[in-house]
Amino acid sequence: xxxxxxxxxxxxxxxxxxxxxxxxxxxxxxxxxxxxxxxxxxxxxxxxxxxxxxxxxxxxxxxxxxxxxxxxxxxxxxxxxxxxxxxxxxxxxxxxxxxxxxxxxxxxxxxxxxxxxxxxxxxxxxxxxxxxxxxxxxxxxxxxxxxxxxxxxxxxxxxxxxxxxxxxxxxxxxxxxxxxxxxxxxxxxxxxxxxxxxxxxxxxxxxxxxxxxxxxxxxxxxxxxxxxxxxxxxxxxxxxxxxxxxxxxx
Amino acid sequence: xxxxxxxxxxxxxxxxxxxxxxxxxxxxxxxxxxxxxxxxxxxxxxxxxxxxxxxxxxxxxxxxxxxxxxxxxxxxxxxxxxxxxxxxxxxxxxxxxxxxxxxxxxxxxxxxxxxxxxxxxxxxxxxxxxxxxxxxxxxxxxxxxxxxxxxxxxxxxxxxxxxxxxxxxxxxxxxxxxxxxxxxxxxxxxxxxxxxxxxxxxxxxxxxxxxxxxxxxxxxxxxxxxxxxxxxxxxxxxxxxxxxxxxxxxxxxxxxxxxxxxxxxxxxxxxxxxxxxxxxxxxxxxxxxxxxxxxxxxxxxxxxxxxxxxxxxxxxxxxxxxxxxxxxxxxxxxxxxxxxxxxxxxxxxxxxxxxxxxxxxxxxxxxxxxxxxxxxxxxxxxxxxxxxxxxxxxxxxxxxxxxxxxxxxxxxxxxxxxxxxxxxxxxxxxxxxxxxxxxxxxxxxxxxxxxxxxxxxxxxxxxxxxxxxxxxxxxxxxxxxxxxxx
Numbered sequence: 001x002x003x004x005x006x007x008x009x010x011x012x013x014x015x016x017x018x019x020x021x022x023x024x025x026x027x028x029x030x031x032x033x034x035x036x037x038x039x040x041x042x043x044x045x046x047x048x049x050x051x052x053x054x055x056x057x058x059x060x061x062x063x064x065x066x067x068x069x070x071x072x073x074x075x076x077x078x079x080x081x082x083x084x085x086x087x088x089x090x091x092x093x094x095x096x097x098x099x100x101x102x103x104x105x106x107x108x109x110x111x112x113x114x115x116x117x118x119x120x121x122x123x124x125x126x127x128x129x130x131x132x133x134x135x136x137x138x139x140x141x142x143x144x145x146x147x148x149x150x151x152x153x154x155x156x157x158x159x160x161x162x163x164x165x166x167x168x169x170x171x172x173x174x175x176x177x178x179x180x181x182x183x184x185x186x187x188x189x190x191x192x193x194x195x196x197x198x199x200x201x202x203x204x205x206x207x208x209x210x211x212x213x214x215x216x217x218x219x220x221x222x223x224x225x226x227x228x229x230x231x232x233x234x235x236x237x238x239x240x241x242x243x244x245x246x247x248x249x250x
Numbered sequence: 251x252x253x254x255x256x257x258x259x260x261x262x263x264x265x266x267x268x269x270x271x272x273x274x275x276x277x278x279x280x281x282x283x284x285x286x287x288x289x290x291x292x293x294x295x296x297x298x299x300x301x302x303x304x305x306x307x308x309x310x311x312x313x314x315x316x317x318x319x320x321x322x323x324x325x326x327x328x329x330x331x332x333x334x335x336x337x338x339x340x341x342x343x344x345x346x347x348x349x350x351x352x353x354x355x356x357x358x359x360x361x362x363x364x365x366x367x368x369x370x371x372x373x374x375x376x377x378x379x380x381x382x383x384x385x386x387x388x389x390x391x392x393x394x395x396x397x398x399x400x401x402x403x404x405x406x407x408x409x410x411x412x413x414x415x416x417x418x419x420x421x422x423x424x425x426x427x428x429x430x431x432x433x434x435x436x437x438x439x440x441x442x443x444x445x446x447x448x449x450x451x452x453x454x455x456x457x458x459x460x461x462x463x464x465x466x467x468x469x470x471x472x473x474x475x476x477x478x479x480x481x482x483x484x485x486x487x488x489x490x491x492x493x494x495x496x497x498x499x500x501x502x503x504x505x506x507x508x509x510x511x512x513x514x515x516x517x518x519x520x521x522x523x524x525x526x527x528x529x530x531x532x533x534x535x536x537x538x539x540x541x542x543x544x545x546x547x548x549x550x551x552x553x554x555x556x557x558x559x560x561x562x563x564x565x566x567x568x569x570x571x572x573x574x575x576x577x578x579x580x581x582x583x584x585x586x587x588x589x590x591x592x593x594x595x596x597x598x599x600x601x602x603x604x605x606x607x608x609x610x611x612x613x614x615x616x617x618x619x620x621x622x623x624x625x626x627x628x629x630x631x632x633x634x635x636x637x638x639x640x641x642x643x644x645x646x647x648x649x650x651x652x653x654x655x656x657x658x659x660x661x662x663x664x665x666x667x668x669x670x671x672x673x674x675x676x677x678x679x680x681x682x683x684x685x686x687x688x689x690x691x692x693x694x695x696x697x698x699x700x701x702x703x704x705x706x707x708x709x710x711x712x713x714x715x716x717x718x719x720x721x722x723x724x725x726x727x728x729x730x731x732x733x734x735x736x
Binding site for chain 2: 057060061062080081083084086088090091092094095096097098099100107108111140141142143156160166
């Protein structure tokens, strides 16, 4: 556990000041101030509609937000530049169905003009990392299983060696066995890469499994930030206890 | 839009060296057009004939636009239809009214093709009926008049007043059926046009209009005032040579005996070959028409894709502008096709250019709509994924959105192509050629074989294009999408 002072000294990956998102008349994210340190693993928790996905999306500039956002210490002015340093994975992978797995993985590198040799080397390295073979990479997404698709999505997110991985419920579309296996691999991967990870999760169990910092949200605002143990010992408000009990009741 | 039309115009119109004769899409008009072409050619003025260009308004607009130089019309039509706003009191005022528009007309060709009452010859002889006024003495005769003639204020109501024809039993009847009813003896008298071929064929007697009730529809050549004097002299030389009986006979020889209009015109002018039209074989004709038809469709479709693709992309990107674009192209679609063809004449003349322009405008909607639908139908998660990767908007469009929308876009192009093949047949009315030409002539001559000569290839082409585009659509659908669809 880092102390407040130690945290303040660490370099920040994200710095949010009064960041807010409004869709029409509904406030999806109340003005939120939050700092995420480099190398930190953050799990965004909360019931559906609590704003956890909105918060994640606003970190990738996928939803227009007001307030201030700094990435690696600098205010964000050019999203495309920032996005090249982010890896983003969503529930069902978001793979482009018209290009092969390899095409999906290498798309951005080709856009950026990488050499074929560099692209091949990186793809081979990543395939080994997530446990896919070359033949599987040459298939179209529709010809892959759900677990394989998520592995490809993770490869795609890692292709440019980003500083941050943003994961939006990456395991929730999978069957229980695949989910359990991939969760383990993902945890090892995160530990090995040492990257900043921000993951939206729908379950407390997942949060316990991945460890790190939990951020509990409700109605578009952050209720409490800390470890799950903290939540149980010092709930910031009755909702925290309610949330923990509801999850353990099932 | 305008620059595109002008570009098409520039591409399509080749400088006209010969004088161009136009004619309306009915037999007498085509024969007189051939008479004019033949007369000009014999006088050493090179001339071509664009036959069967729809109705008076199209010919008039084409003449004013300079797309044709001369066409046959009737003084009554000029006075009561085309220049009706000027309320000319008599035919004598026509030359001045035409001059004001930069036009002129020849001396009368020699016959009037107006309304008249006609009667079976045998009955006329038996009852001694010669004039319209004589009818009052025989109230028992069956009179069947076309519905239009009965209804028109200047038709039967005015005629019966002028001749004091009271107490006659009048039946309304479809004009096309009137001749059959006459032949069957169901009626004895009907209204006709004075040069109808049937008058000669059925030996009807045209009742004299001794009170001058019916206005004259003297046939004349209307031409542009800048027509060379030599050409004007050639047209005037025809004047007075064809009377009503002669014209009826010529109409009959074409409509009923299958003589070509060219042969009829030569007969009218006295034989002496000039400017022989070589009659191509049917295979050659079909081939030429196929090329003409394909050309109309291909050029229009290519232009439509070039314009509709960016338009659809903009519409998909900007919802408010998109609504506007979609409704604007939708409105274009509601303009009746004939009206659109005619509206384009002052701008583009006659022939392929206005036809291609019209087909282009009609092709926009299906393509724009499908580009829009294809792009807006892409899952938002994929757009997010593309953005999150850091793709620029151009790269996102090129690499992700257009490939995903391609099957939908191709379906739109296919719809547009099939519609264009059908609509292009209407282009014949404004001289674009293609499969519409035999259909038009077939309708005029009541010749089903000729109609099919155009209709069947048009249907085959539509089916072929449908099949070709279905194949292309399948080929261009990315393999991954085909997999995903299964």
